[in-house]
Amino acid sequence: MNLTLPRFFWNEFRKRRKKAALITFALFWGTLSILLLLAFGQGMSTQFRVSFSGLGETLIMITGGQASLTFEGLPKGRPIRLYREDIAYLRERIPEALRIVPESYNNWQVSAGGKEVNRSVHGTTAEFALMRTQVPQMGGRFINADDNALGRKIAFIGWNVAKDLFGTEDPVGKEIVINRVPFTVIGVLMKKLQDSMYQGPDADQIYLPFSSFSMIDSQREIDRIHIQPRGPEQSKLVAERVRVLLGRKYRFDAADRYALGVWNTIEDSKEGLAIFKGIEIFLGIIGGLTLLIGAVGVTNLMYAVVKERTKEIGIKLAIGARRRIIIQQFILETMFIFAKGTFWGFIAAFNIVHLIRLIPVNYESFGIEAYLLRPIFSLRIFVAYVIILGVLVFLSGIFPALRASRSNPIESLRYE
Amino acid sequence: MIELEGIKKVFRMGSQSLEALKGVSLKIERGEFISIMGPSGSGKSTLMNIIGCLDTPTEGEYVLDSDRVAGLSFDQLAAVRNRKIGFVFQNFNLLPYATAWENVELPLLFDGKNARKRKERVTELLKAIGLYDWREHRPSELSGGQQQRIALARALANDPPILLADEPTGNLDSRSGEEIMDILTELWKEGRTIVMVTHNDRISAHSQRIVRLFDGLVLP
Numbered sequence: 001m002n003l004t005l006p007r008f009f010w011n012e013f014r015k016r017r018k019k020a021a022l023i024t025f026a027l028f029w030g031t032l033s034i035l036l037l038l039a040f041g042q043g044m045s046t047q048f049r050v051s052f053s054g055l056g057e058t059l060i061m062i063t064g065g066q067a068s069l070t071f072e073g074l075p076k077g078r079p080i081r082l083y084r085e086d087i088a089y090l091r092e093r094i095p096e097a098l099r100i101v102p103e104s105y106n107n108w109q110v111s112a113g114g115k116e117v118n119r120s121v122h123g124t125t126a127e128f129a130l131m132r133t134q135v136p137q138m139g140g141r142f143i144n145a146d147d148n149a150l151g152r153k154i155a156f157i158g159w160n161v162a163k164d165l166f167g168t169e170d171p172v173g174k175e176i177v178i179n180r181v182p183f184t185v186i187g188v189l190m191k192k193l194q195d196s197m198y199q200g201p202d203a204d205q206i207y208l209p210f211s212s213f214s215m216i217d218s219q220r221e222i223d224r225i226h227i228q229p230r231g232p233e234q235s236k237l238v239a240e241r242v243r244v245l246l247g248r249k250y251r252f253d254a255a256d257r258y259a260l261g262v263w264n265t266i267e268d269s270k271e272g273l274a275i276f277k278g279i280e281i282f283l284g285i286i287g288g289l290t291l292l293i294g295a296v297g298v299t300n301l302m303y304a305v306v307k308e309r310t311k312e313i314g315i316k317l318a319i320g321a322r323r324r325i326i327i328q329q330f331i332l333e334t335m336f337i338f339a340k341g342t343f344w345g346f347i348a349a350f351n352i353v354h355l356i357r358l359i360p361v362n363y364e365s366f367g368i369e370a371y372l373l374r375p376i377f378s379l380r381i382f383v384a385y386v387i388i389l390g391v392l393v394f395l396s397g398i399f400p401a402l403r404a405s406r407s408n409p410i411e412s413l414r415y416e
Numbered sequence: 417m418i419e420l421e422g423i424k425k426v427f428r429m430g431s432q433s434l435e436a437l438k439g440v441s442l443k444i445e446r447g448e449f450i451s452i453m454g455p456s457g458s459g460k461s462t463l464m465n466i467i468g469c470l471d472t473p474t475e476g477e478y479v480l481d482s483d484r485v486a487g488l489s490f491d492q493l494a495a496v497r498n499r500k501i502g503f504v505f506q507n508f509n510l511l512p513y514a515t516a517w518e519n520v521e522l523p524l525l526f527d528g529k530n531a532r533k534r535k536e537r538v539t540e541l542l543k544a545i546g547l548y549d550w551r552e553h554r555p556s557e558l559s560g561g562q563q564q565r566i567a568l569a570r571a572l573a574n575d576p577p578i579l580l581a582d583e584p585t586g587n588l589d590s591r592s593g594e595e596i597m598d599i600l601t602e603l604w605k606e607g608r609t610i611v612m613v614t615h616n617d618r619i620s621a622h623s624q625r626i627v628r629l630f631d632g633l634v635l636p
Contacts, residue, residue: 008525015513315509320498320526322491409470
């Protein structure tokens with residue numbers, strides 16, 4: 001192609017841009033709608049994952065229960081309790097488990113600076129942070145292995161506890177008294193979405209090293225065992241092995257569903273994710289259909305443009321325009337319109353998404369706004385959209401362009 | 417240079433057909449200035465379109481510079497129109513969105529001429545017709561006479577040996593019409609072949625030879 005021709009076509013297009021405004025607007029609107037649709041779809045899906053992982057990722061939680069079946073001469077109704085030794089017992093026997101940590105809790109009066117609240121206090125180990133998404137705010141940290149080994153009197157607190165006891169002050173380094181024993185705050189939990197919980201949201205909890213917790217708590221048994229399988233696909237197997245091993249140790253039937261409480265979050269999340277995957281696919285189909293409708297619209301409008309410019313085509317043919325020049329001009333004009341409409345659609349969608357993301361979300365309410373107000377603008381989706389729409393628009397432009405190039409110069413010149 | 421032998425043109429409209437040319441034979445030598453005259457519906461414009469390679473005959477032989485036009489493809493005909501033939505229409509047929517400069521430049525663009533050559537040629541032509549200062553104006557901002565002069569400059573862009581003028585003064589006042597005829601006469605004197613359709617005797621008086629058509633046939 002002669003390089004000067006596109007510049008000439010561009011000049012012509014610029015002079016006629018008001019006439020092309022309708023098609024440009026259609027492409028702008030289509031781009032904006034589809035990108036927003038997909039951004040909200042992806043945002044909702046991601047927020048669901050985030051809120052689900054607020055409790056923890058690939059997590060199985062075991063609690064004690066009550067035997068509901070007789071077993072080897074033992075009656076039903078016996079309580080089944082968990083003990084700290086069970087951690088080492090299970091670690092040795094379940095190689096498919098990446099992490100196994102204990103957790104105990106109790107409700108105590110907690111005070112600081114003259115303020116007093118009643119809160120759930122937990123004793124656990126360093127790995128708990130990795131399993132239960134305990135991310136500290138800037139300047140703080142979670143419990144580490146040394147804290148446990150040395151029985152340090154330190155505490156990691158939820159953001160609500162921090163607010164209730166210290167207001168807007170930074171609690172790190174300050175003292176809190178739990179069950180009449182002083183502890184130093186070493187970190188505050190970063191705000192997060194959490195739609196599943198047991199003792200209430202993590203925002204309201206206080207975490208101590210397990211060794212320190214044991215010093216102020218008299219009970220020997222533990223409340224909960226957290227297990228993280230090496231892969232999500234191993235969750236069922238790991239849960240089953242826990243039942244068999246603890247059944248053998250505490251003499252209950254492994255098939256007894258009440259002897260242990262087993263909360264397999266991996267299986268629960270699969271169901272939720274399938275729903276959101278379905279929503280994403282549904283939105284994708286709507287987006288695809290919208291694209292097709294848009295492409296048909298562009299074709300119709302381009303046919304109208306060709307019709308309107310019949311005389312101009314005739315003049316160009318009369319003074320020596322070859323067929324490919326006419327085709328090139330219409331294709332290039334279609335692509336100019338596509339580029340312009342898509343560019344402004346992208347700018348609008350990008351800004352709308354980022355403006356919506358500026359709206360604060362109340363992490364404690366778990367309301368619909370926590371899912372709706374966090375749309376995600378994906379560059380990958382945008383690139384895919386541009387490629388698909390580009391092909392569709394090109395095809396939309398080629399047929400009117402071919403028709404224009406096959407015009408009879410005489411008939412075109414006579415057209416008024 | 418232009419040889420037409422037994423040219424027939426039939427237009428079909430559904431089941432109806434209209435024979436616009438019924439066997440026209442005509443020879444136009446290089447450097448001739450001829451007028452084609454005749455009443456409305458006599459086939460003047462159809463003959464002009466066939467000579468200008470805008471249309472093809474239903475029957476007959478058209479040889480242009482030793483080439484049989486019937487054997488040329490759509491794009492080959494476009495190339496002939498671009499390089500060998502310049503058109504001047506009664507209603508100017510300028511592109512309304514393009515400036516005077518761009519209208520004259522267009523055939524050069526279609527021929528793939530580079531920017532320097534285009535600039536030189538368009539400048540030369542616009543100066544020759546006295547409209548260089550109007551180069552940034554659109555057709556709607558020009559008078560009829562000025563528009564026809566731009567159309568003439570466009571027709572001459574690729575320096576074609578043949579100029580076809582279809583009622584070139586039909587939409588002009590007498591003074592502008594005379595100016596256009598003066599330019600056409602000048603171009604003929606420079607050696608160009610001019611074929612003009614008109615039904616104005618005063619205009620046809622500028623030509624060397626008059627070919628009269630009636631009911632699709634050349635009158636003897």
